[in-house]
Amino acid sequence: MSEETVPQEGGADARPKGLIQQMEELMAALNADLSALDADLRSAAGQERQAGVEGHAE
Incomplete structure (x- = not known):
């Protein structure tokens, strides 16, 4: 079974x-x-x- 790979950005030398x-x-x-x-x-x-507390405080 092989491992799926996706090339990295950065050129041909990148693994x-x-x-x-x-x-x-x-x-x-x-x-x-x-x-x-x-x-x-x-x-x-x-x-x-906080808005609920302020609304009931009045």
Whole structure:
């Protein structure tokens, strides 16, 4: 069974990435995106709670 590879950018001397390396890079990028999304959602939820508290304080 052969390992599927995709050439890297950078010319003919660059070694192609292995499938496992590609998967690790994709998982790292996905993890970073999910962390950013989590932070955005927590921030939005905090702002909604703050607006709700301010609205009931009057």
